[in-house]
Amino acid sequence: MIWTPQLIGIDLAKSVFSIHGVDQHGKTKLRKTVKRNKLLDEIATLPPCVIGMEACSGSHYWAREFRKLKHDVRIMASKFVIPYRQSEKNDANDAEAICEAVARPKTRYVSIKSEEQQAVLCLHRIRQGAIKDRTAHINRLRGLLAEFGIVMTKGRYPAQQAITGILEDADNGLPFLARELLLDLWQSIKRLNEEILKHDRKLYQLAKQMKAAKRLMSIPGVGEITATSVVATVNDAKHFPTSRAFSAWIGLVPRQYSTGGKVHLGRISKRGEKHIRTALIHGARAVMATCKHKTDHTSMWIKELIERRGFKRACVALAAKNARLIWALLQSDTEYQVDYVAH
Helix, strand or coil, X not given: CCCCCCEEEEECCCCEEEEEEECCCCCEXXXXXXXXXXXXXXXXXXXXXXXXXXXXXXXXXXXXXXHHCCCEEEXXXXXXXXXXXXXXXXXXXXXXXXXXXXCCCCCCCECCCCHHHHHHHHHHHHHHHHHHHHHHHHHHHHHHHHCCCCCCCXXXXXXXXXXXXXXXXXXXXXXXXXXHHHHXXXXXXXXXXXXXXXXXXXXXXXXXXXXXXXXXXXXXXXXXXXXXXXXXXXXXXXXXXXXXXXXXXXXXXXXXXXXXXXXXXEEXXXXXXXXXXXXXXXXXXXXXXXXXXXXXXXXXXXHHHHHXXXXXXXXXXXXXXXXXXXXXXXXXXXXXXXXXXXX
């Protein structure tokens, strides 16, 4: 008798994939390993069913391929799979745990991204890596100069303005070899500056081409980097039931540890999408820096909040507010309504 698959769990890997399948009664009917070049052929032999996978490298690619075969594909974070793994950790047990997790009604899933979205995210990740490398280079330069008694000023811009004079100063006691090596390091920093600028210009160009990103940029504190990262990451805003759920996914809501009817709220959870959260907070800082002499509703709210709760809390509050506005614009496909005329 040919069994009809109900749920399939696939443990993704580089070369060998483990598959676990159950029927409509939850009984195991499929448990095997398949090589990478045979995976699509194996899935193509199955009638349409629910396929679960962990979110990892390549998961969106396989999800798109399985969708072409008329399967219902669901990607979930690994933290939702771990509680269902029985006994030791291995590929077969991981596939079984994925199959069990995808059957749970409260499991939350990752929206499957298109190739275009992933291409935009590639640009963001490469830009992030270049910024991280530049910061590391500047810190290395500062640390090495300190070994020779030369202290650079704090901050990226002051440091870059001072380094040329330090390397050209023949009376600061810097040995020739060290001067030569540090000059090479300084040239690397300048190349990274050019690379980051190139990525920024590319993002600005993409933001003008993406309709959803253009709508989001009408929100004060949301620029090209924030807008393009949100549009590339969030496939469908309706995936989140409320604006608070979207804000929680970004990590901008308080951590909660409540028991016995007593509610304990802490700092923001910092869970979820770190890149978007960071961009929103930087955007909020930019808005707050220019609201001092404004009398519109948002600026007055920010100034009152700063007096009552402090600058940093007000900054996070504005970032959370902008996150909810982003969700509202994306899920309703509407334009941002400006509530004031800037002075």
